[in-house]
Amino acid sequence: MFATQLFRRSFSSSVAMHGKKVAVLGAAGGIGQPLSLLLKLNPLVSELSLYDIVNTPGVAADLSHINTPAKVTGHKGAESLGEALTGSDVIVIPAGVPRKPGMTRDDLFNTNANIVKTLAEGAAKYAPKAHLLIISNPVNSTVPIVAEVLKKHGVFDPARLFGVTSLDVVRASTFVAAIKGKNPEDVHVHVVGGHSGVTILPLLSQTGIKFTQDEIEKLTHRIQYGGDEVVKAKDGTGSATLSMAQAGARFTNSLLKALEGQKGIVEPTFVFSPVAQKEGADFFATNVELGTGGVAKIHPVGPMSDYEQKLYAEAVVELKKNIAKGVQFVKGA
Numbered sequence: 552m553f554a555t556q557l558f559r560r561s562f563s564s565s566v567a568m569h570g571k572k573v574a575v576l577g578a579a580g581g582i583g584q585p586l587s588l589l590l591k592l593n594p595l596v597s598e599l600s601l602y603d604i605v606n607t608p609g610v611a612a613d614l615s616h617i618n619t620p621a622k623v624t625g626h627k628g629a630e631s632l633g634e635a636l637t638g639s640d641v642i643v644i645p646a647g648v649p650r651k652p653g654m655t656r657d658d659l660f661n662t663n664a665n666i667v668k669t670l671a672e673g674a675a676k677y678a679p680k681a682h683l684l685i686i687s688n689p690v691n692s693t694v695p696i697v698a699e700v701l702k703k704h705g706v707f708d709p710a711r712l713f714g715v716t717s718l719d720v721v722r723a724s725t726f727v728a729a730i731k732g733k734n735p736e737d738v739h740v741h742v743v744g745g746h747s748g749v750t751i752l753p754l755l756s757q758t759g760i761k762f763t764q765d766e767i768e769k770l771t772h773r774i775q776y777g778g779d780e781v782v783k784a785k786d787g788t789g790s791a792t793l794s795m796a797q798a799g800a801r802f803t804n805s806l807l808k809a810l811e812g813q814k815g816i817v818e819p820t821f822v823f824s825p826v827a828q829k830e831g832a833d834f835f836a837t838n839v840e841l842g843t844g845g846v847a848k849i850h851p852v853g854p855m856s857d858y859e860q861k862l863y864a865e866a867v868v869e870l871k872k873n874i875a876k877g878v879q880f881v882k883g884a
């Protein structure tokens with residue numbers, strides 16, 4: 552009870568006037584369950600619709616006993632996707648397989664591309680005005696897949712499609728704070744680019760913190776490959792789930808607050824963006840101001856050191872390939 556109250560206070564100090572319907576697709580999974588728990592505690596959520604191909608009735612029954620206002624419904628199997636999605640304001644997608652040691656995120660493409668495409672088709676049909684938050688990897692390709700599916704259905708609005716890259720920013724704060732003896736909550740790192748390896752570019756030069764070149768190189772590598780630390784430690788049983796659930800709940804909460812009309816909410820996210828379009832990358836993560844219609848203002852990358860400029864060039868080369876692969880998957884089908 553006390554923990555619940557603490558959680559609720561940390562999300563928002565004011566009680567929602569009108570809540571939103573949030574659907575979680577992949578809700579029975581390693582991310583889906585703790586993410587759904589955190590969303591059940593969020594006072595801005597009036598209805599929580601849990602969809603998966605397995606186990607959602609149990610997850611929904613369990614969460615529904617928590618004494619917060621959000622109404623919880625469970626939907627299992629493809630035939631129930633329509634009822635799960637209809638009326639959704641926000642759809643969060645953590646459906647799909649996670650990595651095992653030795654795999655890259657791109658190795659998940661063959662399985663997850665199909666899963667995400669099917670779910671995007673459902674969203675286009677049953678909730679064409681919803682905001683879509685994509686967690687499923689490889690994010691650099693799954694977000695373009697969703698965009699192409701929505702375009703095919705004539706319902707693509709770039710202001711309502713987000714790749715969730717919040718975990719990179721959460722990790723960057725934690726890792727920088729650890730070596731500088733600071734409170735991680737006080738450390739803000741602008742992480743730009745995409746969500747895999749060299750495409751993750753932490754702009755440590757913008758933090759105002761002094762680093763040696765050795766610290767910069769080690770921290771950059773750790774932030775780029777933070778996901779691998781968890782994959783290795785989980786030793787074949789999956790990748791980050793709990794930290795991802797927290798990061799995903801944080802992003803969803805920020806969006807919900809912006810949809811309710813709160814101003815000045817900025818989150819890093821991978822969106823259809825002009826930032827790197829002249830270099831050929833149509834999607835790019837930078838800080839984005841959120842508003843009542845989703846993306847309100849895309850911030851530029853900002854000043855970069857010579858070292859960061861070199862990494863930026865490497866990131867864009869890889870990102871372009873990942874984006875093209877996603878686009879081709881839908882266009883070539």
Ligand SMILES: NC(=O)C1=CN([C@@H]2O[C@H](COP(=O)(O)OP(=O)(O)OC[C@H]3O[C@@H](n4cnc5c(N)ncnc54)[C@H](O)[C@@H]3O)[C@@H](O)[C@H]2O)C=CC1
Pocket residue numbers: 576577578579580581582583602603604605645646647648649650659663666669670685686687688689690715716717718719746789790791792795
């Ligand atoms: N964006 C990010 O920063 C991060 C992304 N991820 C990615 O999130 C995804 C999920 O990871 P976990 O939750 O650990 O995996 P998991 O295997 O524990 O859960 C995935 C869930 O998706 C469900 N699912 C599979 N096919 C589905 C379909 N067609 N429709 C609906 N649900 C379906 C499964 O039944 C399962 O419950 C992975 O692709 C992983 O790489 C993981 C961590 C961070």
Ligand SMILES: O=C([O-])CC(=O)C(=O)O
Pocket residue numbers: 649650656688718777778779781782790791
């Ligand atoms: O590493 C993975 O495969 C999962 C992920 O995206 C992350 O933890 O950042």
